[in-house]
Amino acid sequence: MRNWINQIHHGDCLTLLTEMPEASVNLVVTSPPYNLLNSSGNGMKNGNGGKWSRAALMQGYANHTDSMPHADYVDWQRRCLNEMLRVLTPDGAIFYNHKWRVQKGLLQDRTDIIDGFPVRQIIIWQRSGGFNHNPGYFLPTYEVIYLIAKPEFRLAPKAGSVGDVWQIRQDRGNPHPASFPVELARRAIAATTAEVVLDPFIGSGTTAVAALMEGRQYVGIDLSEEYCQFARQRVNQVAQELERSTLAPDVPSALEVKALLENAPEPQAAERNTGR
């Protein structure tokens, strides 16, 4: 695993996963492309623009159109999940983030993808609002995270008390068109004792950043070299910040010094006038 750990790898995840040794990672935290552009509602109706040459999800990802025929998409995701399970240790689990949607007036949950996999729990990720206003149903405000667990998987002590509805705001200011928040990946990782965390659809590197913050190791994969480069820069920056804060844990910041001075008690008159 020396060639894999703490690196962001550029390539197709199915190809690269098959090259990874069996039982070599302890946890997967991931969010695949949702295939949003194959949609009866014409997919995303709007895009926000941004830094990437093809930024808005309306146009898909840099190297993936997000518009596969539904059956092909389901088959692809099932093959990805099988590979993720193969590289997981017997006490490992997958936090698989996905979104349910309405297709031709009916709910499309993701049962066809996860059918037969060892789903132990569905966590609701309650984001703040969305823009998918439709006269036929309420504004969707949550996504799901399937906890797909091998039999020996256990949470870290007391981690379960956080519950199965996670209220975390959507990611902001990230140039990637579909990033999830660091807090989401951190919560999943912190809830386990995993040492090595894999994200085969790592995008802007969020899972790697979260792993570093939680003192774990990571393996990241993405099809887009553009996203990989951004992820590497982001991870390096966070690693440097973490190193700085561990090297100088007791040195107060300039703001803390200012607050200390402002709140310091006035010296007593007697002390002021002694002239000594």
Ligand SMILES: C[S@@+](CC[C@H](N)C(=O)[O-])C[C@H]1O[C@@H](n2cnc3c(N)ncnc32)[C@H](O)[C@@H]1O
């Ligand atoms: C929903 S995004 C993941 C975003 C990530 N969680 C983040 O916070 O930035 C899905 C990612 O899958 C990548 N992708 C698409 N097809 C892929 C493939 N065959 N192998 C690896 N990555 C792929 C896309 O480039 C995109 O970055």
